[in-house]
Amino acid sequence: MKKILLVLLLTTNCFSLFSQSEITENEIKEHIRFLTSEKNAGRYPGGKENKRVVKYLRKEFKAMGLEAFNKGYKQVFDASLRVEKGVKEKPVVTTCNVVGFIEGNDPELKNEYIVLGAHYDHLGLGGPSSKSDKKNAIHFGADDNASGTAALLEIAEKLVSQKEQLKRSVLFIAFGAEEQGLLGSKYFVEHPTVPLSQIKLMINxxxxxxxxxxKHVYMGGAGTFPGGVEFMKTLGESLGVNPIVHAGSVGGSDHVSFYRKGVSVLGMHTGGHPQYHTPEDTLDLINLPGEKQVCEYIFQTILKKATSPEDLHFINQD
Structure with missing residues (x-):
């Protein structure tokens, strides 16, 4: 009996270590399943659904061992919501970014940060940004951007398992109110938890x-840091993906807020589709093996840049 218990204990511990140090399709799927559940009603800023998602993200950050800043994981801000044409008054709600970090180990380089970000909000029941004629229908946002939020959690978890290797620190941000005009990232760069001069690369x-x-992975901004275009091409090809790399073409998501402040950026995505900003953007259409590959690609990008003493500085692409 003692031998059986010992085997069970060792098996459980090994599984726990595996689940913490490996990116898995099942964990990606379960994160997206929660984020796109009907009870979260399209993750619109403000209200109980927003609070439920934030609670989930905070719990995940804490469980995997990300550190919080003095005020905790939540960075609270007010968001002015988009309205239909002709409506003058914009409602204001309270929402937040969820922020955690891993401190690097090098005495000097730990004061430099690589940021990994993804927005967790979506369109709720539609509204002015919807591309569907369905009224008051949940816009689940599985790809936009439950996929990015799930990737954020999985990559963070794997980086925590490798934290002894990191020279630079890594900051993780789940942004709120991106769909309302990049409001979460705009708030962060105006109220950064670390000086913007210490952020050497932001990956969104x-x-x-x-x-x-x-197996295309698209990205803009690779020319904003030294050797970025060739680095991203070579690394992607070595991992079995086909990177479409642009030096500029910074694009229209949260990394733009950082670029406008003189921070090097990479904006990562797998391309558009007909379900964008409609109720049909659902979990069943997510390419889980493909997303796992994207996660591994971004994980390796961060690992290589956070463990190297190479100089990282901003290169303007305007």
Missing amino acids: MDMVGRMNAK
């Missing part, structure tokens, strides 16, 4: 769950 994931048969 927005719609990373629909990799096509050619």
